[in-house]
Each structure stands twice: as structure tokens, then as C-alpha cells.
Amino acid sequence: MDVQTWTWILVGLTFSLYIGVAIWSRAGSTKDFYVAGGGVPSVANGMATAADWMSAASFISMAGIISFAGRDGSVYLMGWTGGYVLLALLLAPYLRRFGKFTVPDFIGDRYYSGWARFVALLCAIFVSFTYVAGQMRGVGIVFSRMLFGDMDTVLGMTPINAGVVIGMVVVLFYAVLGGMKGITYTQVAQYCVLIFAFMVPAIFLSIQMAGTPIPQLGFGGGNEGGYLLDQLDGLSKELGFAAYTEGQKSTTDVFFITAALMCGTAGLPHVIVRFYTVKKASAARSSALWALLFIAILYTTAPAISVFARTNLLKTVDNASYAEVPEWFKKWENVDLIQFDDKNGDGRIQYTGPNAAAMGLPANELTIDKDIMVLANPEIARLPNWVVALVAAGGLAAALSTAAGLLLVISTSVAHDMVKKTIAPIIGMQLTERGELIWARCAAAVAVVIAGYFGIKPPAFVAEVVAFAFGLAAASFFPAIILGIFSKRTTTAGAVSGMVAGLVFTASYIIWFKFISPQSNVEANWWLGISPEGIGTLGMVLNFVVAVLVSIATPRPPQEIRDLVDRVRLPRAAFGEEDSGPVDH
Amino acid sequence: MENPNLPDEDAKRRYWRKNLTVLGILLSIWFAVSYGCGILFVEELDKVRLPGTGFKLGFWFAQQGSIYVFLVLIAIYVIVMNKLDRELLGGKSD
Numbered sequence: 156m157d158v159q160t161w162t163w164i165l166v167g168l169t170f171s172l173y174i175g176v177a178i179w180s181r182a183g184s185t186k187d188f189y190v191a192g193g194g195v196p197s198v199a200n201g202m203a204t205a206a207d208w209m210s211a212a213s214f215i216s217m218a219g220i221i222s223f224a225g226r227d228g229s230v231y232l233m234g235w236t237g238g239y240v241l242l243a244l245l246l247a248p249y250l251r252r253f254g255k256f257t258v259p260d261f262i263g264d265r266y267y268s269g270w271a272r273f274v275a276l277l278c279a280i281f282v283s284f285t286y287v288a289g290q291m292r293g294v295g296i297v298f299s300r301m302l303f304g305d306m307d308t309v310l311g312m313t314p315i316n317a318g319v320v321i322g323m324v325v326v327l328f329y330a331v332l333g334g335m336k337g338i339t340y341t342q343v344a345q346y347c348v349l350i351f352a353f354m355v356p357a358i359f360l361s362i363q364m365a366g367t368p369i370p371q372l373g374f375g376g377g378n379e380g381g382y383l384l385d386q387l388d389g390l391s392k393e394l395g396f397a398a399y400t401e402g403q404k405s406t407t408d409v410f411f412i413t414a415a416l417m418c419g420t421a422g423l424p425h426v427i428v429r430f431y432t433v434k435k436a437s438a439a440r441s442s443a444l445w446a447l448l449f450i451a452i453l454y455t456t457a458p459a460i461s462v463f464a465r466t467n468l469l470k471t472v473d474n475a476s477y478a479e480v481p482e483w484f485k486k487w488e489n490v491d492l493i494q495f496d497d498k499n500g501d502g503r504i505q506y507t508g509p510n511a512a513a514m515g516l517p518a519n520e521l522t523i524d525k526d527i528m529v530l531a532n533p534e535i536a537r538l539p540n541w542v543v544a545l546v547a548a549g550g551l552a553a554a555l556s557t558a559a560g561l562l563l564v565i566s567t568s569v570a571h572d573m574v575k576k577t578i579a580p581i582i583g584m585q586l587t588e589r590g591e592l593i594w595a596r597c598a599a600a601v602a603v604v605i606a607g608y609f610g611i612k613p614p615a616f617v618a619e620v621v622a623f624a625f626g627l628a629a630a631s632f633f634p635a636i637i638l639g640i641f642s643k644r645t646t647t648a649g650a651v652s653g654m655v656a657g658l659v660f661t662a663s664y665i666i667w668f669k670f671i672s673p674q675s676n677v678e679a680n681w682w683l684g685i686s687p688e689g690i691g692t693l694g695m696v697l698n699f700v701v702a703v704l705v706s707i708a709t710p711r712p713p714q715e716i717r718d719l720v721d722r723v724r725l726p727r728a729a730f731g732e733e734d735s736g737p738v739d740h
Numbered sequence: 741m742e743n744p745n746l747p748d749e750d751a752k753r754r755y756w757r758k759n760l761t762v763l764g765i766l767l768s769i770w771f772a773v774s775y776g777c778g779i780l781f782v783e784e785l786d787k788v789r790l791p792g793t794g795f796k797l798g799f800w801f802a803q804q805g806s807i808y809v810f811l812v813l814i815a816i817y818v819i820v821m822n823k824l825d826r827e828l829l830g831g832k833s834d
Contacts, residue, residue, distance in 0.1 A: 226799055226802060237810055243817060375790065383794060400786070410775060443814055444818055447811055448811060721752075
């Protein structure tokens with residue numbers, strides 16, 4: 156069977172699986188809808204968190220980015236895993252004990268202010284929407300490249316848009332029907348699909364290139380030509396690239412970017428809310444451990460794939476005759492992921508790096524999209540057709556699971572934080588459990604449609620903003636939550652002014668270098684040598700300093716708030732209470 | 741209303757202090773491994789190789805080792821806190 160047929164079969168099978176799971180685990184109450192009933196086992200919650208967390212970008216793009224960035228790619232590996240240590244130690248158990256549904260709930264109650272809740276709510280919606288648009292686009296890209304590759308239009312739309320619409324329908328179905336409960340158990344299935352799809356090519360490649368089935372070992376292993384990493388360093392330098400295992404970014408910048416990604420991870424609402432779904436605080440701790448374990452399987456394999464793919468690519472294309480390139484080369488050229496421009500007209504491909512001119516090498520003739528390192532990897536390595544097809548199913552699982560998690564945060568924020576807690580009290584409306592559930596379902600449906608619209612017509616800023624969502628989360632939510640738990644002295648004025656200061660500072664720096672004056676976005680102009688990607692760390696420090704100083708200058712929080720903090724710090728049983736899951740007071 | 745079966749204020753304070761100590765130790769290791777070995781001292785460590793492999797030590801910490809250490813740190817926290825919970829609650833878990 157050819158790749159296309161295999162792809163249709165695998166995608167069809169996995170989609171039926173997700174829909175089946177969603178029907179089996181549909182939500183009956185708001186508690187089911189918001190936090191899956193609050194009784195998800197740690198291991199299942201860990202898997203769901205991992206699928207929620209690993210997006211289309213982690214699955215499709217990350218290994219590619221690392222294979223072009225070499226050691227500098229470590230910022231993503233450490234940044235997107237180290238945040239789980241902060242989550243497990245500083246956030247998850249306490250927020251779980253707090254026992255409500257959302258992050259704005261915590262901010263609103265701890266800082267005894269409807270305004271604080273409202274600001275947190277807007278941040279949560281903004282971060283989630285920018286993020287979800289990218290996921291829907293990812294679904295469209297996978298469909299157009301892997302399934303509609305030879306078609307010009309599908310259902311009267313471009314292939315990418317048709318893919319987005321299919322993704323929307325599937326997510327709509329199980330997010331609206333199942334809420335958090337449906338999403339959680341679908342994500343468990345999606346994790347299994349995506350990790351299998353990611354590992355199989357990696358294992359094949361590791362056997363081919365380093366003679367061991369464990370990619371993490373193959374990465375440091377070698378073959379008759381010596382260690383892989385040494386070969387790759389040598390090849391890279393010969394072709395005018397920097398050595399793979401040496402860094403190009405400044406140490407300061409790497410430090411700040413890593414910190415922004417770590418603290419941002421711990422401050423993202425769709426990740427935090429996952430820890431509200433388990434039975435008790437001790438389960439929140441262990442489910443953070445499971446989540447990181449499941450994430451680490453992919454994250455320790457990704458840099459190995461980067462090395463295998465980069466070595467393969469350099470060996471395959473450099474100085475190859477264009478007339479005799481393998482089939483995959485032409486295929487990906489058709490969808491513009493590879494561009495070849497025969498500058499010196501010798502009919503051969505010259506692939507050289509930035510130092511080529513100084514070394515007297517011919518100019519570079521090849522432009523390669525980073526996504527190809529994962530999408531085309533199995534073909535470059537001549538793996539069986541079903542393995543190639545598996546990558547499409549895995550990419551879709553990663554994109555859909557993340558999109559669903561984000562959509563749930565949006566619908567919860569709208570139905571619970573906005574309609575029930577903010578608008579209903581103002582207009583004096585009583586919202587019943589059934590009424591709230593209808594609101595939540597409608598909000599989820601509307602959010603899917605908006606997300607799909609952004610996926611079809613991405614505003615130019617979306618791609619840029621996603622990368623900065625972490626910096627913004629680190630500079631706003633993270634300090635407010637940490638101080639809320641660890642300092643009883645932090646007041647409303649302190650927390651709000653801290654969040655505003657951190658957010659305004661970080662956003663201004665990013666907007667200046669990315670939108671107002673993009674031509675000046677070079678290291679020489681950066682403040683203290685920190686790039687816009689890393690500035691969230693400084694914004695976070697500013698947030699902490701402002702929050703502490705303003706808190707000292709304002710009267711201490713009332714006694715009931717200090718009692719609330721005490722109760723979050725200790726197990727419920729220490730106060731003679733049963734912990735029966737999140738309650739809605 | 742004091743319930744004799746519940747831990748007293750002193751025990752609660754001790755629990756929280758111990759929690760903070762554990763956090764301090766684990767987060768110091770977290771910082772030393774990721775920011776120390778993987779970023780600040782990566783060039784120095786790169787002069788050494790992980791024995792029997794092609795990994796330069798700093799590079800390994802940045803792309804593999806730090807992630808393994810993160811896992812171990814959370815595992816230790818889970819075990820220690822479960823123990824503290826039992827001490828506080830006299831045998832029951834949280």
C-alpha cells in the first residue's frame with residue numbers, strides 16, 4: 156500500500172477512536188465539564204497533561220528547530236520541561252487544595268477582588284486564543300501535506316482550510332459533548348497515538364545510524380565513522396555551518412529565554428487547570444511526576460532525532476545531482492517546504508552555511524523548512540510506508556489534544572468566571588447548574604468557531620505572539636500565584652500593580668522590537684543583551700519587586716484571607732475536613 | 741473549638757517549615773543542574789566527555805541530563821511530602 160492510503164487508514168482509525176472515547180465519557184454536570192468530576196487517576200491525568208502540553212509545535216517543529224539550532228535548541232528542551240518542577244513543587248498541590256475550578260478563581264478569591272479576577276480572566280482568554288489558532292493551523296497543515304497532497308481544492312476550499320474545518324468538527328464534537336471529562340480521556344488516547352508515532356521512526360533511525368534501539372543512547376553513540384555528534388560537528392564545519400554542539404547565542408540570552416519558558420509553562424492556565432482534575436493534593440504532586448515522565452519520553456528523543464535527521468540530510472543532499480534526487484525531495488519541493496535555486500548552474504545541489512564565502516565554498520542553493528525534519532524524516536531514512544503515515548496521525552493527535560485543552564479553558568473562563576461570577580451578580584441573575592452547563596457548551600462551540608476562523612485566516616501577529624505567550628504568562632500569572640501561596644502579606648494592590656507592571660513592561664519590549672521597530676531587533680540594541688524571547692524573565696522579576704514593595708506600603712490582607720492561605724498550605728485533613736474534590740461555593 | 745484528634749498549631753507550623761526546607765534544597769539542585777551545568781558552565785563542562793559516549797558533558801546536561809534530574813527531583817518531592825503528610829496526620833495520607 157502507498158503512503159497516502161496508509162495515512163487515510165491510520166487517521167480514520169484514530170479519529171474514530173477519539174469520537175468513541177468522547178461518547179463513552181461525556182459530561183453530566185458542571186463539575187464533569189470543568190474538572191472531569193475531580194476524580195481522574197494520577198497516571199491518566201499525567202498522560203492527558205502530557206498530550207495537552209505537547210502541541211503541534213512540539214511534535215512537528217521542535218526537533219527541526221533543534222536540528223538547525225544545535226546546542227542553542229536546549230532552551231526549548233530545558234525550558235519546556237523544567238517548568239514542571241516549579242508546577243509540582245510550588246503550584247499544583249496548593250491550587251488543588253484551594254479547590255475551585257479556574258486560575259481566575261484563585262486570583263479573584265485570594266486577592267479578594269472582582270477586578271483581579273477579571274484581569275486574570277482576560278489574560279487567560281488572550282493567551283489561550285493565540286495558542287489555539289496555531290493548533291488549528293497545524294491540523295490544516297498536516298491534512299494539506301499528508302492527505303490532500305495531490306489535490307488543488309477539497310470541498311471547494313484550499314486543502315489547508317479544508318483540514319482546519321475537519322479539525323474543527325472533530326474538536327467541536329468532543330469538547331462540547333464531553334467537556335473536561337471527554338477531553339481528558341480523549342487526550343489519554345491521543346497521547347498513546349502521538350508518542351507511538353514519534354518513537355517508531357526514532358527507534359528505526361537509531362538502529363540504522365547507531366546500532367541501538369534506544370534513541371537517547373544512539374544520540375551519544377556512533378558507527379564505524381566515529382561518534383555521531385563528532386561526525387555532525389565535522390560535516391557542519393566543512394559546509395560552512397557552526398559546529399552542532401557549540402552555542403551561538405550569548406549565555407545571558409540563553410539563561411533568560413530558558414527562565415521565561417520555564418516560568419511561563421508553570422503559569423499557563425491550560426496546564427494549571429489539569430491539576431484541578433485529580434482527587435487530592437498528593438495526587439496533584441504525583442500526576443505532575445507522571446506528566447513530566449510522559450513528556451520526557453518525547454523531549455529526550457527529540458534532540459536525538461535532530462541529530463539523526465541533520466546528519467542524514469547533510470549526507471544526502473550535499474553535492475547531489477538535482478536530476479537524481481530521491482522521490483521525497485520532489486514531493487516536499489511541490490509543497491514549497493524545500494526550495495532549490497541552482498545559482499552556479501552546475502545541476503548539483505550545494506548546501507552551505509553562513510561561513511561559506513569566507514571558506515571559499517559555493518553559495519548556498521537550498522532553503523529547507525524546519526518542519527521537514529520530522530515530517531520527511533521517515534522518508535529520508537527510507538522507512539516503511541506505514542511509518543511515514545504514522546507521523547500524520549501523531550501530528551494530528553498532538554494538535555487536537557492541545558486545541559481541546561485550550562478551548563476548555565476559554566469556555567470555562569467565559570461560562571464560570573465571566574457569566575456566573577462577574578456578570579450574573581451584577582445584573583442580579585441566578586444561574587442554575589443546568590444553565591451554567593448550557594453556557595459552557597455554547598462558549599466551547601463559539602470558541603471552536605473563532606479558533607477555526609483564526610486558523611483559516613491567521614492574523615499576522617498570531618505566529619509571533621504564540622512564542623511570547625510564555626514570556627507574558629511568566630511576567631503576569633506566575634508571580635501572582637506564587638506570592639498568593641507563599642506570602643500572606645501580599646495585598647490586592649501589590650499583586651495587581653505587580654501584574655500590570657510585569658505585563659506592560661514585557662509587552663512593550665516585545666511590541667517595540669517585533670512590531671514598531673523590527674529592523675533594530677539585533678543583539679547590540681537589546682537591553683542588557685536580552686532578546687524579546689527572554690524579556691519575560693525580567694518582567695517577572697519586576698512583577699515580584701513591585702508586588703512586594705506595594706504590599707509593604709498597603710495594609711495587610713484581612714484575617715479570612717490569611718486563614719485561606721493557611722488552609723491551602725496544609726492537607727485538608729489537618730483541619731478535620733474531607734477533600735471531596737473541587738466545590739463550587 | 742479544638743479537636744483533640746487534629747494536629748496542633750505547633751505541628752502545622754513544623755509541617756510548613758519542613759516543606760519550605762525541602763523546597764529550598766530541591767530548587768537549588770534544579771537551578772544548579774539546568775542553569776548551572778546546562779547554561780552558565782556549559783563551556784567548562786564541554787571539555788570533559790561523558791565516559792563511553794560521544795556526549796560532551798555540558799551538551800549532555802543541556803539536552804538530556806537536566807530533564808532526567810527534573811524527574812528525580814519531582815519523585816523525591818512526592819515521596820518526602822507523602823511522608824510529611826503522614827507524620828502530620830498520624831498515619832493517614834492527605
